[in-house]
Amino acid sequence: MHFQPTDDQRVLRAAVRGLLQRRFGREVLRAAVDRPGALDRGLWRELGESGFFALRLPEADGGAGLGLPEAVLLFEEAGRALLPGPLVATHLAAGEVPGAASGRTVVTAVYGGLVEWLGEADVIRGDATGAAPLASVDPLTPLHRVARAAGPPDPVAVLLTAAEQLGGAARTCELAVRHARTREQFGQPIGAFQAVKHLCAESLVRVETARAAVYAAAVTADPLDIAAARLLADEAAVRCARDCLQVHGGMGFTWEAEVHLYLKRAWVRTQRMGSSAESEEKLAGELLSGVS
Template identity: 60%
Template sequence: MDFQLSDDQRALRAGIRELLAGRFDRDRMRAAHDGGGGVDRALWRELGAAGLFALRLPETAGGVGLGLPESVLLFEEMGRALLPGPLAATQLAAGAVKGAAEGDAVVALAEAGRPVGHLGGADALLVLDGEAGGGRVLSGGALRRVVREAGPVRSLDPGTPLWRVPDLAGYEGEPLPDGARPRHEGALLTAAEQLGSAGRSLEAAVQHAGEREQFAAPIGSFQAVKHLCAGMLVRAETARSAVYAAAVTGDPVEIAGAKLLADEAAVGNARDCLQVHGGMGFTWEADVHLHLKRAWLRAGQWLTAAGAEEVLAADLG
């Protein structure tokens, strides 16, 4: 069996990377984070026009008709670029929320007991119900009521504004179609974003290690730095194998393992990248702290480490 990417998949990945390079370069990324991390509606619509949110909708419903593997490739690129916004929730609710498939609507994610990101600019709310993976969508008057009762909270990630919302158990919403698995699929797409972030942290560490000199030699020639970078590569490639495999099978147990490994890779690589950068890595001007903060936040979304471990333990039993 051939597990290499097809030419079409490579072209799809290259296309989203080119789009993000032109519309969300480092200067725009830093401006977005300095400005509070709100969703850029113009870019959101461009992503919709490129087919990102309608990627897995059937062609008969106006979608692209592709699958989880293709979504994973695109979300990996968006994680690499640190693109802010509820990307996974919007794609998963594209068939249930008017305008989401085209990028005209933003769908935020709500999980019990956790703050909601990007609520202030959301057109709908995807509410995850329990650990079984079901979900419903709040919009219109129900969403406006949630917004009225919500309050902003300080966010660890400057690219993700957060709101604390009331208990949503009593709010009626539109159920997702039968067979939808928002928690599992959202966890996989978030794992792909973590994978992209882990890869970008590795690239930044290797680049800095080759440019920064101490004692008349690049710091990358020192054994301790070599070990840090080698460990980062192992984490990223291990997570990549798990994420890509889970995208092919769609198995909840494999998705849990992929999310666990991708979270560890994103957080661990950002931490080690910060160490390679030394004192400047702790400054606001360096990008590495943004990857670390986003990785911490994503690790608590869709499927936490404790939740993933429970899934894996139950499968072993």
């Protein structure tokens, strides 16, 4: 990936988007919200069969032999679709935990003192002793809190979470623009009003800034680049979802629209790898390293 995805990467992204549209469209999303805590094992296996989890494994081990840039594109699409489940943990366990690559085994992990989908997981990576249920604002992400947080998160896990946040930010930006074009007040689309225009334009700037940072970090795999990508993607996901709610007005807060689900997912994802303070400290340290 040299600043723009290659043709092969675009085909990969389109294939994943098509799969998720077929298997996790709006009606399936609604059904999943109505049964919180239940993971669709059939969909999980289908993801495994499509190569979602084994993407970065060598071809000799049954994988696709691809790299972080391609994984980022997949997780961006997962975030766009609000796909539930411990996707990052299972992807990172491929090749290490039997059945993870094929989707037959659901793997979760302790990140930042939290465990997602503990009740549905076949394998838990990290110490989840004494895990206590935690009320989750996101109905599609059941949470448990553990007494002792794990060590520093895997940078790849941080980057893939940032990619999910990027996908959610991009989708809420699209939803805001679509609503602004079709919703009319005083005889014209609300997108004609300056305040709404500004909300949409600012959302687009956040998305594209976060996308540049996430894609660059996927190429370099540098911890500092990943820290910057995480901060920008978290900000984009939360603020784009909030601005999308503003564009939708009161309807955005209702179950009729899925906008609020993106905001709730964004809030939860900001806590997956613990506080953002660690990423901020990394960047601050680098900026101050040359200052006497």
